Amino acid sequence: MKRAEILDPERVDAFARDGFVVVDDVFSPEELSSFGQAVDAAVEGRAGADTRKIEEKSLYEQSFVQCINLWEDSLEVRQLTFDARIGEMAAQLLGADAVRIWHDQALYKEAGGRETDAHQDRPFWPIAPPDQVTAWIPFEGSRLGQGAMAYLPGSHRVGLERFVDISHLLQEPYDILSDPAVEAIEPAWIEAKPGSVVFHHSLTVHFAEPNASDRTRRVYCVIYFADGCTRRSPIPHLVPDRQGIAVDQPIAGEVSPIAWPRDTDELPPTPSTRPPRLGFA
Numbered sequence: 001m002k003r004a005e006i007l008d009p010e011r012v013d014a015f016a017r018d019g020f021v022v023v024d025d026v027f028s029p030e031e032l033s034s035f036g037q038a039v040d041a042a043v044e045g046r047a048g049a050d051t052r053k054i055e056e057k058s059l060y061e062q063s064f065v066q067c068i069n070l071w072e073d074s075l076e077v078r079q080l081t082f083d084a085r086i087g088e089m090a091a092q093l094l095g096a097d098a099v100r101i102w103h104d105q106a107l108y109k110e111a112g113g114r115e116t117d118a119h120q121d122r123p124f125w126p127i128a129p130p131d132q133v134t135a136w137i138p139f140e141g142s143r144l145g146q147g148a149m150a151y152l153p154g155s156h157r158v159g160l161e162r163f164v165d166i167s168h169l170l171q172e173p174y175d176i177l178s179d180p181a182v183e184a185i186e187p188a189w190i191e192a193k194p195g196s197v198v199f200h201h202s203l204t205v206h207f208a209e210p211n212a213s214d215r216t217r218r219v220y221c222v223i224y225f226a227d228g229c230t231r232r233s234p235i236p237h238l239v240p241d242r243q244g245i246a247v248d249q250p251i252a253g254e255v256s257p258i259a260w261p262r263d264t265d266e267l268p269p270t271p272s273t274r275p276p277r278l279g280f281a
């Protein structure tokens with residue numbers, strides 16, 4: 001069995017302690033530029049026909065243009081989603097022998113886009129145990145004033161799991177930053193160089209500031225889970241639903257292939273069903 005050992009132990013310890021970690025110099029400027037162009041083209045393919053001004057959009061859509069599973073649309077993007085380096089990092093951070101894709105997503109926060117409300121990811125996801133990690137990849141790095149992210153260090157370890165309706169569709173979002181379990185924790189605001197990847201655990205409380213710049217904040221995320229995780233509830237979710245996975249069954253199949261380690265140089269094939277064009281996962 002191949003062991004994940006791409007990260008130094010200090011990074012792995014920082015992730016275990018804080019629930020997030022920044023890894024610099026993962027992508028070269030050339031890679032970042034060509035992956036960025038590939039994701040831009042894929043986002044244009046999904047969202048290009050939407051000509052609404054930002055103030056005409058829902059509150060959720062004002063936080064970002066969200067396109068899920070772009071790996072299914074573009075072979076160039078697929079190379080990024082299944083990049084062996086970030087897959088191995090995810091496996092090492094989770095202490096997993098192998099990781100699968102939950103989903104990828106572009107989160108393009110437009111100029112003037114509002115904040116991303118504070119939340120945890122796991123309450124949205126019917127998956128157990130909580131062994132998921134997101135790789136957040138900013139194509140131009142991340143700077144304060146331009147939609148930077150903040151994390152509550154250690155919030156993944158306090159026993160908090162609380163749904164926050166960041167869609168604003170069903171209810172006012174719960175103010176998770178004022179929850180007694182985390183209200184004393186100071187947020188860590190993250191600035192990151194181009195080429196960096198910021199990883200966060202699925203239980204870490206996180207949020208992003210508005211994009212006060214005049215350019216779109218171009219971010220791509222890949223969410224991984226430890227191979228062997230199962231469906232924990234019947235709440236609807238496109239990943240298990242598209243694959244017909246019942247409660248307590250392992251999550252595996254054409255929509256959630258192994259990302260690391262891969263025993264072939266070939267990328268996974270295009271699934272037989274389609275993801276939603278835009279939207280909420």
Ligand SMILES: O=C(O)CCC(=O)C(=O)O
Pocket residue numbers: 064107109116121134136206207208219221
């Ligand atoms: O990029 C953002 O604004 C939010 C990112 C986020 O919530 C996530 O990756 O889970």
